[in-house]
Amino acid sequence: MAPSSIAILGGGLTGLSAAFHLSRRFPTTQITLLNKDIHFGGWVHSRRTKITLKDGRETTVLLEAGPRTLRPNSKSILELINLLDLSPSLLTVSKSSPAARNRFLSLPGAQGLLHIPSSPFSLLTSVLSPKSSPLHSPLGHILLSAVAREPFRPWNRPSTIEDESVDEFLSRRFGSEFARVFGSALVRGIYAADSRELSVRAAFPSLWDAEERGRGSLVTGFLRPSRAPVIAEIDDAPYQLGGVDQQMRGISVYSFSQGIGELVNALLRDLRTRRNVRLLGGVSATALRMNLRTAQFEITTSSCETVRATHAVSAVPLPSLKGLLSPKTPLPHLTANPYSSVTVVNLVFLAPPGHALHPVGFGYLVPRAASGHAENAILGCVFDSSSMSEQEAPWSAEIVKMTAMLREPVASVPRLIETLSEQLGIRLPDPLLVRVQNNAHCIPLLRVGHLQRMQELSGVLRGEPWSGKLEVIGAGVGGVSVGDCVEAGRRAGRSWA
Numbered sequence: 001m002a003p004s005s006i007a008i009l010g011g012g013l014t015g016l017s018a019a020f021h022l023s024r025r026f027p028t029t030q031i032t033l034l035n036k037d038i039h040f041g042g043w044v045h046s047r048r049t050k051i052t053l054k055d056g057r058e059t060t061v062l063l064e065a066g067p068r069t070l071r072p073n074s075k076s077i078l079e080l081i082n083l084l085d086l087s088p089s090l091l092t093v094s095k096s097s098p099a100a101r102n103r104f105l106s107l108p109g110a111q112g113l114l115h116i117p118s119s120p121f122s123l124l125t126s127v128l129s130p131k132s133s134p135l136h137s138p139l140g141h142i143l144l145s146a147v148a149r150e151p152f153r154p155w156n157r158p159s160t161i162e163d164e165s166v167d168e169f170l171s172r173r174f175g176s177e178f179a180r181v182f183g184s185a186l187v188r189g190i191y192a193a194d195s196r197e198l199s200v201r202a203a204f205p206s207l208w209d210a211e212e213r214g215r216g217s218l219v220t221g222f223l224r225p226s227r228a229p230v231i232a233e234i235d236d237a238p239y240q241l242g243g244v245d246q247q248m249r250g251i252s253v254y255s256f257s258q259g260i261g262e263l264v265n266a267l268l269r270d271l272r273t274r275r276n277v278r279l280l281g282g283v284s285a286t287a288l289r290m291n292l293r294t295a296q297f298e299i300t301t302s303s304c305e306t307v308r309a310t311h312a313v314s315a316v317p318l319p320s321l322k323g324l325l326s327p328k329t330p331l332p333h334l335t336a337n338p339y340s341s342v343t344v345v346n347l348v349f350l351a352p353p354g355h356a357l358h359p360v361g362f363g364y365l366v367p368r369a370a371s372g373h374a375e376n377a378i379l380g381c382v383f384d385s386s387s388m389s390e391q392e393a394p395w396s397a398e399i400v401k402m403t404a405m406l407r408e409p410v411a412s413v414p415r416l417i418e419t420l421s422e423q424l425g426i427r428l429p430d431p432l433l434v435r436v437q438n439n440a441h442c443i444p445l446l447r448v449g450h451l452q453r454m455q456e457l458s459g460v461l462r463g464e465p466w467s468g469k470l471e472v473i474g475a476g477v478g479g480v481s482v483g484d485c486v487e488a489g490r491r492a493g494r495s496w497a
C-alpha cells in the first residue's frame with residue numbers, strides 16, 4: 001500500500017530527486033519537502049553576473065560556486081534530462097577534445113604546468129623526449145614505472161582488511177610517489193580532502209573490484225571486463241532515458257547553458273505543478289521523532305508548524321540529522337565523517353589579443369606537498385573557458401574564465417593571482433571580475449570503514465522505532481557526486497509499497 005504522507009528533509013539535489021521520483025510513484029500521497037535555505041539546490045549555485053567588455057558592451061558570465069560539470073555515467077541524471085526535457089540546453093565536451101584530454105598538475109619547483117599523459121602514445125612521447133623538449137614531463141616517468149611494475153607486484157592486500165585509505169591502496173599497488181602525486185591530487189580535486197583519510201571502497205569502489213578481478217593486479221583487473229554494472233538497475237524501474245544515453249556517446253563531461261542550476265530549476269518547475277507536493281523553502285526541521293502511538297513522524301519546524309507524515313526521507317547532512325533526533329532514539333555513525341570546506345574563486349579576465357592565459361584543457365590539480373614542504377592552499381583550478389566556453393557565447397573569445405578552489409578562505413586576491421600566475425607560468429592580468437564564495441563544511445570525507453558504518457545505520461533504521469519508514473540518504477551516505485545524490489533520491493522509498 002502506498003504511504004499516506006511523506007516528509008522530505010532537505011531540498012538539495014538529493015531531496016529534490018527524492019521528491020520528484022516519490023511524487024511520480026505515489027501520485028496520491030501528500031509529500032512535504034522542507035529546506036532550511038530559501039534557495040533550493042543545496043550546494044548548487046549557478047549565477048549570471050554582468051560584465052562590461054572592452055568597447056563598453058555589456059554582457060553576462062555564468063559563475064558556478066558549486067558543482068560545474070557532470071559525468072555521463074550516471075543514468076539517473078540522464079533520465080532527469082529526458083523527463084524534464086533538458087536536452088536542448090545540454091553542453092557537452094567530447095572525450096577526444098583537448099578540453100577533455102589535457103589535464104595538468106602543478107608541482108612545486110616545476111616550471112609551469114605538467115601535462116598528464118592521457119594515452120599510451122603521449123606517455124611514451126613524454127618519457128622518450130629529451131628533457132629540454134616541451135613534450136617531456138616528469139609525470140610520464142612516475143606513471144610509466146608505476147604502471148609497468150604493477151602487474152608484477154604480488155597480491156599484497158592484507159587478508160584481514162575490509163577497507164583502507166586511497167593513499168594506502170595506491171601505495172601498495174603503484175608505490176608511494178605515484179600515490180602522493182596522482183592519488184592525492186585527485187582526492188583534493190573531488191573531495192578537497194587528504195587521500196590518507198578517504199575510504200577507497202566508498203570513494204573508488206571500481207579500484208577495489210579491479211584488484212579482485214585481476215587477482216591482485218589492478219592493471220590486469222581493468223583489462224578484464226567487469227560483469228556487474230556500476231549501478232545495478234532496479235528491477236521494476238528501468239531508467240527512462242529517451243535516447244539521452246545515445247547523445248552522451250563519446251562525451252567526457254557535460255553541463256547546461258545556464259549551468260547546473262538548470263537541473264535544480266527544472267526539478268522545481270516540475271514539482272510546483274504537482275498537486276501532491278508542498279515545497280517549504282526557508283523552513284528548517286528543528287526536531288524529528290516517531291510517535292509510536294499514532295505511527296507518524298512528527299517534525300517540528302522553524303515556522304512553528306509541526307509536519308506529520310507516515311514516512312520520511314532525510315536528505316540533510318548527517319550531522320544536521322543528528323541534531324534533530326532525541327537522545328532516546330539516536331542513530332549510529334552520523335558524525336563519523338568530517339566535512340571539508342572549499343573556497344571557490346571565479347575569475348574573469350579580458351582576453352589579451354593573441355594570448356592564452358592558460359593552456360587549452362580541463363584545468364590542473366595540486367597534489368599534497370612532499371613531506372617537509374608547506375601544503376599549498378590551492379587545490380586546483382578549472383579552465384572554464386576551455387571546457388564550457390559555450391556558456392558565454394557569443395562573447396567567449398573576448399573573455400577568459402577560470403575557477404580556483406582553495407581549502408581555506410582567501411587572505412588576499414592579488415596574492416592569489418600571483419600564485420596562480422606562478423603555477424600557470426603565465427603572468428595573469430588584473431581580473432575584470434572576482435567572485436569569492438566560502439563553502440563551509442560542504443563535502444563529506446567518507447572515512448575508511450564508511451560502507452560498513454552505513455550498513456550498520458541501515459540495519460538500525462530497519463528496526464524499532466523506525467521500522468524502515470525513515471530513509472537516510474545524501475552525499476554523506478551514498479557518495480558525493482551529483483550522480484550519486486540523484487540516484488539515492490531515485491531509490492528512496494523503494495520498499496514502501
Ligand SMILES: Cc1cc2nc3c(=O)[nH]c(=O)nc-3n(C[C@H](O)[C@H](O)[C@H](O)COP(=O)(O)OP(=O)(O)OC[C@H]3O[C@@H](n4cnc5c(N)ncnc54)[C@H](O)[C@@H]3O)c2cc1C
Binds near residue numbers: 066070442479483
Ligand atoms: C564546491 C563544490 C563543487 C562540487 N563540484 C561537483 C562537480 O563538479 N560534480 C559533481 O558531480 N559533484 C560536485 N560536487 C558535489 C555535489 O555538488 C554535492 O555532493 C551535492 O550537491 C550534495 O547534495 P545533497 O542534496 O546531498 O546535499 P546539500 O547540497 O548539502 O543539500 C542539503 C540541503 O538540506 C538543507 N538542510 C540542512 N539542514 C536542514 C534542516 N534542519 N531542515 C531542512 N533542511 C535542511 C540545506 O538547506 C540544503 O539545501 C561539488 C560540491 C561542492 C561543494
